[in-house]
Every structure is written in C-alpha cells, then in structure tokens.
Amino acid sequence: MADPSSYRPKPGQIPDSPGVYKFRDEHRRVIYVGKAKSLRPRLSSYFQDIANLHPRTRTMVTTAASVEWTVVSTEVEALQLEWSWIKEFDPRFNVKYRDDKSYPSLAVTLNEEFPRVQVMRGPKKKGVRYFGPYGHAWAIRETVDLMLRVFPVRTCSAGVFKRSAQIGRPCLLGYIGKCSAPCVGRVTPEEHRELAEEFCDFMAGRSGTYIRRLEQQMHEAAEEMEYEKAGRLRDDIEALRRALEKNAIVFNDATDADLIAVAEDELEAAVQIFHVRGGRVRGQRGWVTDKVEAVDTSGLVEHALQQLYGEEKGDAVPKEVLVPALPEDEKAVAAWLAERRGSNVSLRIPQRGDKKDLMATVQRNAQQSLILHKTKRASDLTTRSRALEEIAGALDLDSAPLRIECYDISHLQGDDVVASMVVFEDGLARKSEYRRFQIKTFEGQDDVRSMHEVITRRFKRYLADKAETGEWAEQSEPGETPTEDDGRPKRFAYPPQLLVVDGGQPQVAAAQRALDELGIDDIAVCGLAKRLEEVWLPGDDDPVVLPRSSEGLYLLQRVRDEAHRFAITYQRAKRAKRFKAGPLDTVPGLGETRKQALIKHFGSVKKLKQATIDQICEVPGIGRKTAETVAAALAQAAPAAPAVNTATGEIMEDDGGSAHEQ
Numbered sequence: 113m114a115d116p117s118s119y120r121p122k123p124g125q126i127p128d129s130p131g132v133y134k135f136r137d138e139h140r141r142v143i144y145v146g147k148a149k150s151l152r153p154r155l156s157s158y159f160q161d162i163a164n165l166h167p168r169t170r171t172m173v174t175t176a177a178s179v180e181w182t183v184v185s186t187e188v189e190a191l192q193l194e195w196s197w198i199k200e201f202d203p204r205f206n207v208k209y210r211d212d213k214s215y216p217s218l219a220v221t222l223n224e225e226f227p228r229v230q231v232m233r234g235p236k237k238k239g240v241r242y243f244g245p246y247g248h249a250w251a252i253r254e255t256v257d258l259m260l261r262v263f264p265v266r267t268c269s270a271g272v273f274k275r276s277a278q279i280g281r282p283c284l285l286g287y288i289g290k291c292s293a294p295c296v297g298r299v300t301p302e303e304h305r306e307l308a309e310e311f312c313d314f315m316a317g318r319s320g321t322y323i324r325r326l327e328q329q330m331h332e333a334a335e336e337m338e339y340e341k342a343g344r345l346r347d348d349i350e351a352l353r354r355a356l357e358k359n360a361i362v363f364n365d366a367t368d369a370d371l372i373a374v375a376e377d378e379l380e381a382a383v384q385i386f387h388v389r390g391g392r393v394r395g396q397r398g399w400v401t402d403k404v405e406a407v408d409t410s411g412l413v414e415h416a417l418q419q420l421y422g423e424e425k426g427d428a429v430p431k432e433v434l435v436p437a438l439p440e441d442e443k444a445v446a447a448w449l450a451e452r453r454g455s456n457v458s459l460r461i462p463q464r465g466d467k468k469d470l471m472a473t474v475q476r477n478a479q480q481s482l483i484l485h486k487t488k489r490a491s492d493l494t495t496r497s498r499a500l501e502e503i504a505g506a507l508d509l510d511s512a513p514l515r516i517e518c519y520d521i522s523h524l525q526g527d528d529v530v531a532s533m534v535v536f537e538d539g540l541a542r543k544s545e546y547r548r549f550q551i552k553t554f555e556g557q558d559d560v561r562s563m564h565e566v567i568t569r570r571f572k573r574y575l576a577d578k579a580e581t582g583e584w585a586e587q588s589e590p591g592e593t594p595t596e597d598d599g600r601p602k603r604f605a606y607p608p609q610l611l612v613v614d615g616g617q618p619q620v621a622a623a624q625r626a627l628d629e630l631g632i633d634d635i636a637v638c639g640l641a642k643r644l645e646e647v648w649l650p651g652d653d654d655p656v657v658l659p660r661s662s663e664g665l666y667l668l669q670r671v672r673d674e675a676h677r678f679a680i681t682y683q684r685a686k687r688a689k690r691f692k693a694g695p696l697d698t699v700p701g702l703g704e705t706r707k708q709a710l711i712k713h714f715g716s717v718k719k720l721k722q723a724t725i726d727q728i729c730e731v732p733g734i735g736r737k738t739a740e741t742v743a744a745a746l747a748q749a750a751p752a753a754p755a756v757n758t759a760t761g762e763i764m765e766d767d768g769g770s771a772h773e774q
Contacts (some may be wrong), residue, residue, distance in 0.1 A: 116173045120159045127150040131183045132193045135176040142201035147190040149441065151181050166406035167644055168439070172205045187444035188451065195418045207381075207401050207415045213226040217395070218243040218252045220265075220312055225301055226273070226294045227308035229256055229265050229638050230257070236423075243315045243394060261327075262348045266304065267291065306493070316389060316427075321735045323349055334358035367391050370420070371462075371471055374412050375478035377659060378645060379403055382482035383416045386474050387430075400483045402661060416437035421452055429453035434462045434471055486670070495663055496539030502664030503610070506656055507649065509636055513610035514538055518671040519553075519570075520614040522679035528686045529557070530567040532679035535608070536671050545606075548682045560622045563613055567626035574607055575630060607635055607757040614656075614672050616641040616648050624650035640672045642768065699738075699745045705731050710742070721746045 131151040135144040148154035158165075158173050165173065182714035184190050197207055219232035223239025231252050236242060246558070256267065266273065268283055268291070275368035276282050276295040293302040314322055326349050333342035371386045387395040399416070407415070413435045421429050429452050438461060449457040462468040500512035516536045523529040535545035549569065551562050559711055566653065611627075615617045627635060638656075639648040646655035647660045658665035696707045696717065713731045714720040720742075728739035 116159050116162065116176070119176070119178045121155065121179065122388045126155050127183055129183050130151045130185070130187050130190045131181050132190050132197065133179060133181040134197065134203075135172065136178045136204075137175055138177040140178075142203050143176055144203050144205040145194055145197045145201065147187075147194040147441075149187055149190075149444075151183070155179065155181065155575040167657075168205070168403075168406045171660075175205075178403050183478070187441055191441070191444055191448045195422045198418070199422070207403065207407055207412065216252060218256065218315065218617070220308055222305075222312075226304055229267050229308075229311065241312050243312075243429075250546075255302070257290075258351045259311065259314070260285070261351045263307050264290055264292040265311050271365075279642070284453070297540045315394070317744070361713060367400075367432070367467075369431045369434055370430050371434045371467075371474045372413060372416055372420075372436070373471060373474035373478040374409055374416070374436055375471070375475065375482040376403070376409065376412065377482070379666065380482065380485070381412050382478050382485060383412065384474050384478035384481055385416075385420065385576075386470065386477075388470075389430075396477070398478070398702060400481065400485045409437040410439050413437055414441075414445060417445060417449070421449060425452055426454060431455075432458045434460065434467060436461065436471070436733065453523070460611070476604050480768065496667070498737065499539055499663035502658070502662050503668065504665060506647065506658055506662075507610070507636060507638055509610070513636070515606060516610045516671055517608040518610060518612040518675040519566055520672070520675035520679040521559045521564060521566070522676075522683040523557060529555075529562055530679060530682055530683045531562060531685060532675050533570060534671065534675045534678050536667075536674075539667055541674060546678060548678065550686075559615065560618045563615070563619045563770070564622040564626045566609070566694070567623045568630065571607075571627065571630050571632055575632075576760060594655050607632075609636065611637045612668060612671055612675075613637070614641045614642075614675055615639050616646070620648045620650050638668075639666050640665070645669065699742055702742065704736065706731075706738075709733060717746070 118620055123284065128150050130147075130149055132145065132147045133151060133155060134142050137143050146154070149398055160170070161171070162170055170468040178540060182193065184193060193657060197203075198367055210620055216233050219230055220241040220243075221228045221239070221243055223237075232240070232242070260267070264285075267285065268276070272283060273295050276286075276293075280297075282291065282296050285291035286296070286298070292299045292304055293308060294301065299307075310322070326345055330342050330345035330349065330694045333339075333345060368390070369388045371388065372383050375382045375384075380400060382398060382400045384398045385396065386393050387397075399419070401412075401415075403412075415434075417433070417439070429449055431453075433449065442459065446459045449459060462471050497512075500514070503509070504512045518534050518536075520532050521529065522532070529551040531549040531551065533547040533549070534720070535542045537545075547570070549566050551565060554561065563684075611623060611650075613623050620637060623639075624637045626639065627633070637650050639657070640646075640649060644655075645660075646657060647665075647668065648655050696702060696710065709731055710728070711717065711722055714723060723743075725736065725739045725743050728734055728742055729736055734742070
C-alpha cells in the first residue's frame, strides 16, 4: 500500500487547464482515468488528508504509485479522451457498465449486393443498419414476419441464397410472397435495394407517410374497380398497423429520444435505456455495474452516455436525451453529443407530461433489473460457496457459516419497538425460520438494550429446547430437524454458526454479552455498520474491511438488508394496527373472527354498546362470560371523537359504525 504523499506532484507542476489524468500502480498499470475542467484543484483533492477521502477513493490513491496528466484545449476533448483511455486501459477503479444479457437487434445488411434482414447480436458492423435493441429475438421475428408482406426483402442466409440461385428455384418465402426472390432474378439488385431502404425508413419511424400512400393507392384501385389489388393493399396496410402495434405508442408527435434511468444502491447500479423513434419505443437495453469509484447519479449518467454514444455517429445519437440527473459537465457532454450527431442534442430532465410518465416506466424497469441481477447473483451456488468461504476467512472461523442469523431493531421515535431475526442457510434466505420480537422489558429508544434483550430471549429458547431433548445435535441424523411432539419443527432448535447484528461496536458488544451471560461460547458474532459497510467483531477496536467486490461482503449486506426489511415491515404493521384499534381490541380472548361476528350481527360498535348481555349472547360463538366481558369493556371505553366531513366541516353522526371503532 503506497503513501499518496510519495508521488504527489510538486506545487506549481499541475496546470490550471482542462485535461485528463491517469493513476498508475507500482506495475505501471492504469488503475483510474478521470477528467477535469481544471486539473490543479481536481488532482490536489486526491492528496488531502487520507482520512477525509471517500473509502473507495482512499483505496484507489493508496493502490496507485504515480499520477500523470494530459492537457487538452476544451472540456469536450477531455470527455472524448477520457472515454478513449477507459476503453484502452480498462482501469479497475472506473465504473464500467456490462450488459446483463446480450440484446438482439434487427439488422439490415446494406453493405451487401442483396441486403438481408436478420437478427444480430454483438458488436456493430460497418455498413449495417441496426434497429433496437429488443428484449427478445422472437419479438423481432414477429415484427419482420408481418412486414415482409409489404417489404419482401431477403432474409435467407448466404448458403440458402446461393443454392436457390444454382437450382433456379426460390425458397418457400419466395413462393408465398414474403420474399421478392432476387436469387432467381424476379427483381433487379436496384429494385431489391429500394425495398430494403423502404423497410429501413419504415422502421426508423417514417411509417405514417408510407401508410397514407398505401391507403391512397388502395382507394385509387377501388375506384378503377381493381378490387384484387385494393384488397391486397388493404391487407398490407393491416399488416403494417399490426407491426406498429407491437411497438407501444408513446407520443403523438414523431419524437426521437433516448430515455435513461438509473437504479442504485451502495455497491451496484443498473441502467435502463428506452429508444424512442418516431414516437414509439423501438428498443430497450440495460446494463449493470459495480460502483468501484465514488460516484453519484450524475456520474453514473455521464458514464452511461459515454458507453452508449462513444462509438456512435449521425442518427444513432438522437435529437433528445432524457436523464434522471444532469452530468456535472452538462454543457461539455451536450457539446460532445452534438459533435457525434452532427447537430444539436437536447440533454435534459423531463419535468411533466408524457415524457415524465415514460421516464417513470424506465425507472421501474431499472429497479427491477437491479433486483433481478441481485437475485441471480445470490442464487448462484458457486458464488454463494465462495461468499461463505470469504466470510469464514475474514472472521477467522473454523468453517464456513452454513447458518447465519441476523437481528435488527426497528421503532418510530421510540414507539412500537420491535426486532427481527432472519435466517440464511447455505447463503439463501430460509423464510420459514424468520422470527419477530416485541421489546417487553422497557419502553423507549435504546437499540443496544433492545439487542441484548432479543439475543437473550432467542437463545434462552434454544437452551430450553436443548435441555428438553438432550444433546439433540449429537442424536439427530444429519439434515434432520428437531421437532415438537406434534411433528412441527421446533421454533428455535438450530443454533447459527454466525450471528450478525445490524450495527457497530455497541450492538455487537450487547449481543456478545447476552451470549456470555447464557454460557454460549460456540457462536461467532459480528456486526455490519451501514455507513461504511464495516464488519465489527467483539472486543476489536478496528473493524474488518472486506474488499468491496467481495462476495462475502455482498452476502452479509443481503442478510442485513433482509433483517431491516423484515423488522420495518413488522413495525409498520404494528403501528397501523395500534392506530386502528377500537374498544373490542381490548377484550381479552376475543379474536378477529368473533369481533367480526359481533359487528356483523349488530351493524356497528355503537349499537353493540346499547345491547344487553342477553342480546350479545345471541351471537354465535359468544358465551355469557364473554358477553359480560364485552359489555364491561365497551362501558369503560372512552367515547370516540366525532367524525368530521373534511369538505364541509360538518360533524357526522356515527350510525353505521366507523372504521376506527372496529
């Protein structure tokens, strides 16, 4: 690990002008590339007190052994050079998006004598016109199948084309009218190319003009009593309209725009792009990335723009790019996009109307993409095994923690304090083993005391179950779950190999103290602090810092986040129930079914209050003792506040029973 002061440039060496800089490690490998409007303040910021740097930036500057820079004349040049160097050197600390799958595109090979329509994946080729990308190849094939009726362009491979030319007989598509059969000379190369270019124009969004032209030809054919031709044109128009319906209509005008949305967490980000051409969504794609550098949403957007348009020119760069946040160098990025397109490009955040609504849809897709990516990553057996091994190594455990339990405390300003226990076995959530707790021994906000109580209660139950059955861990068969007398699994029968708490040193100390008081010494304890994702161990003054790309850290974060989700869900439900509680909720032994039966029988709580004990006994399932308890509880209940019509201010009579009383 290098000391940044050892390679810090001397005062006055760094120029005060736009430029691009590279950090290199001791082996001269480029590990980070950045750009700046002014190199002097930007580079100086890396050599301040190392404790003030972002953890990821700190790791980068201590890994580096030298820094160098190149001066350019404009910010646009800096942007272009930065992108070129990122592509060339592939620096480990730069954000690099990767496709979460290889998206197919509809391609027209205009570089061939007889252009071919086909599905293509991978890098773009010169002389080929691309449309998309699409989510699925079958979506392309369905669209092409409808359009071949009107634009019978070649779709066959070179081998099929050559064989048909040799035997003088076209393939099946040529016989059914879905290919103009240039292989056997039914059309000239020029006529076939014109068909391919019309196909491209239609796919590029110039569809309205072409359909209107066909409609005019249909009417002219009908007036001249050429009914077969008119019928054929009618069917062609219908086929084109069905093809258009497969691309959702977004805007009434012929908008050409790309919409970019970002979903992110502390470690990863997902980007989704919708390509709108001619007012319709013509394609969609997505990327995911590890946030290996300290970057915010604006930075993620800038990196996405570089990757999306870094190798594009002309119409491939749209007139309008809609983003969730503007890049830091907005003017430079807009100028760079305009340079690549050859005309002005509008880069902005949608504020209202259809474009804002569509951006919300793109954002939902980005969020779902991030969730799906995390789910796929978590479900991979090899990845999970590596994660458990990394955790065992980092925490100095004897073996991989096959069962991990995590605890979190949740409350709202000290009210409704609850806790959650989630269980992961073999790196996967085991939701049937989840448990939740209400804090009982005190009231108010004290996370440390709450954690001590929860751990104590959970492992007292474990020791009680163990005492009832003896040393069940030695008697049970491998994989056999200790059970109650009725055959159900015991609720707290299994001990974890690793106990994780959501928090830092205080929460970890409380959990370890609870285990020590119970005499349990074979369960490892750690805490995961949210701020810097540090792992704390009992009695240690310094945290264990796992590499941010570590699968072990990723698994611990998943466990912690799941515990937090489970706790806050329970806390909100508990609070909502308290807000909706009525007089019947205070009656001991009166369950939800019998409460509903009482309300249904009398119509409202108000009428139930007026009923005699004998009348209450008439309700099915209500005995005299219960009826007396209900009557006493309702008699003691304070009268509810009158309902008010918020529109008129009128006080409403409660004849039908209001929700808050039920």
